[in-house]
Amino acid sequence: MTEEQLIALVSQNAIYLLGAVFVIVLVLAGVKIVPQSEKYVIQRLGRLHSVLGPGINFIVPLLDKAAHKISILERQLPTASQDAITRDNVLVQVDTSVFYRITEPEKTVYRIRDVDAAIKTTVAGIVRAEIGKMDLDEVQSNRSQLISTIKSLVEDAVDDWGIEVTRAEILDVNLDQATRQAMLQQLNAERARRAQVTEAEGAKRSVELNADAELYAAEQTAKARRIQADAEAYATQVVARAISEHGIEAAQYQVALKQVEALNTLGEGSGSQTILVPANALEAFGDAFRMLKGNK
DSSP states (O other), X not given: OOHHHHHHHHHHHHHHHHHHXXXXXXXXXXXXXXXXXXXXXXXXXXXXXXXXXXXXXXXXXXXXXXXXXXXXXXXXXXXXXXXXXXXXXXXXXXXXXXXXXXXXXXXXXXXXXXXXXXXXXXXXXXXXXXXXXXXXXXXXXXXXXXXXXXXXXXXXXXXXGTEEEEEEEXXXXXXXXXXXXXXXXXXXXXXXXXXXXXXXXXXXXXXXXXXXXXXXHHHHHHHHXXXXXXXXXXXXXHHHHHHHHHTHHHHHHHHHHHHHHHHHHHHTSSSOOOOOOOHHHHHXXXXXXXXXXXXO
């Protein structure tokens, strides 16, 4: 083999080798392996062609280009503070934070330039508008409802950007020093009022209990007197019945019995005693003894 033939063979083999390398390069350029956390936006001759999802994908080399590689992981915007005025004219500073993720990369790429700044501005406007509809007390007590409203409104506003808002948080609502001082004075006044009300209610309850006790005592005294009166009435009825049945002798018997009992009581006294008894009383005692003896 002559030198010229050898050169021609080498040149031919080099061309084949370059062709093979070119084909391999084209094949490798047409294969796109997309990570699980990303999506690729493919342009063909400068226009949107397709969006590649995670895994192995194929494109047309030289015509198609992965112009944008978009992360689909959830993102958190930096904490933002914005001033807002409540319906009762109180200036507050609201700290907010928003979490979102990109669901349609083609919209995010071709419809908005700086998505983070756009979301931040949208959230600030919505927060100011919603807080302006509420009093300060409502902002403090209905924070969860306010967060839900803000999240819903932000989702509607960023829907054209291919974004899903996953969470919206109000981290803090700060007040100026003068407002805080006024609220503290109001809180102290409210506590003092509640203490006075509690004390007054205690005094009222004490009076009510004392009145109930006195009423109960009066009721018991009246009940005892009524029982005593009933007993005396019953005794009177018994005596009247005895007089009705046995005549005057029964009455004389009762009187004589009482006189004897009184005499016994006087005789049981301690020490030397002198008892003066009228003459007619002796006759009465004699009658009583005879009646007692007769009854026995």
